[in-house]
Amino acid sequence: MLQPTNYFMHYSLHHIPERTQKPRQVGLTMVMDKGLSVRQVEDLLEVAGDYIDMVKLGWATSYVTANLKEKLAVYQSAGIPTYFGGTLFEAFIIRKQFADYQKLLDKYQMPYAEVSDGSIELPHEEKCKYINELSKQVIVLSEVGSKDAEKILAPYQWIELMQAELQAGAWKVIGEARESGTVGLFRDSGEVRQGLVKEIIHTIPSEKIIWEAPQKSQQVWFVKLLGANVNLGNIAPNEVISVETIRLGLRGDTFTHFLPKDLL
Template identity: 30%
Template sequence: MLADPPFGFVPFDARRSTKPRRTGLSMVIDDGLPLTYLRGVFELAAPYIDLIKIKTGTARLYPRDHLMRKLAMCEEFQIRPFLGGQFHEYVFAMLGEAALPRFYAEARDLGIRTIEISDNTVPLTPEQRRCQISAAVASGLSVFGEVGSKETLSNPALLVEQAEVCLSAGAELVLVEAAELVENGRVRRDSLEVLKRGLPQDRIMIELPGPWISGVKSCDIEEMKKILFAEFGPDINLANIGVTTIYDTEAQRVGLGTGGPLHS
């Protein structure tokens, strides 16, 4: 908690946890943020950021020293970096299963301790999903599984089945692809309800959609936040938060934002 915060007499939702957290995780995306900019973000907002995803395969484009300095900065502010799952998909698609141990070793050498394994654009069978997660865990990495496709809308029951495969194979956390949760920009409430009933809330993370998904506008993202906090409470695990909206998102978590006070 902040010492002597401004307006300290004003209460907010006491259900909101503080770092280090097991629930209520907030993840932002690094799509090539400069080091000086990122340090400024962390100096202000680190209490409200738990995870940062190195988006898609962008780690391949950095100078090695620059990437390692970025990773070290994340550790300095107690923000956990991880490689996005589409990089893993790319390696698997272009170089095959045999290249994955080298990918895991390179991640460890760089100081990366967590990767995401997904099948957004390169489909995996349940057995491939299980084997890839198990192999990455056996190599010494933590794994975030991701379920769902960027290209098709799945039966939400299938997302639950895929998440169960991820967790049984050793995934620490399962991210639910945002494209599966919106249709024409609107939240698929039936899918949210299936996830809420079918999976442990401390082991899943809901992704927010973005303009990379057809039909999604900024107002749709804000509406989805309101729905998620109303349905799941302030300590839902939430991914894909824009670095410029982390404060606004935290305000919404505790009832200080545009959605108004939350009710338990």
């Protein structure tokens, strides 16, 4: 665990937790792009490309961003998989346009797809059928949890849903938080539902879960609980560097977390 990493080696510090390297199966950082320009993507990759494992085009922003094709080309040439936000999947489903959605994935050669039901009512069996169907076409991420702050699932329900969706063919399951980090895994205030998370990982291997955690305090909490290589999602582009320092114990909040006792 506590070996120096050597990614950039501007300089060397002892006792830095080892990070997984690309292509990562764990230690994933999923970034939300809610309308970046081509140059902004290039800038992001210049600074933090090695720490970005996949990019979600937030909700249905891809419907209106004028530069969709050009932007996807930049991500693709950097070897970073992209996918449409789950809300877009839902927008097709509620309109009974699933076949159109499948064509869309082909048209843009999307390597991943997200299946969610955060804004629609979808019988779980049906959701799992979509997961299964899409998993024949792309790598599927499925999301559990509602965008509605009023709809609170009990831990055992989260677990049952996650298990069924993994079994249906999802590569990873995502714990919902929205862009804001105030629903699903979190309370209105952004505070983590700690009991819920601990209950989930008691049953589901944590490497199978991507935790949406847009707020710093949430990222810190997950790194402290699950280590440098926890999977984190809905990270804002300009927070990727911060998240990486939190993972490495190089921000105040996790500063002493990975250090051997004799240094404290």
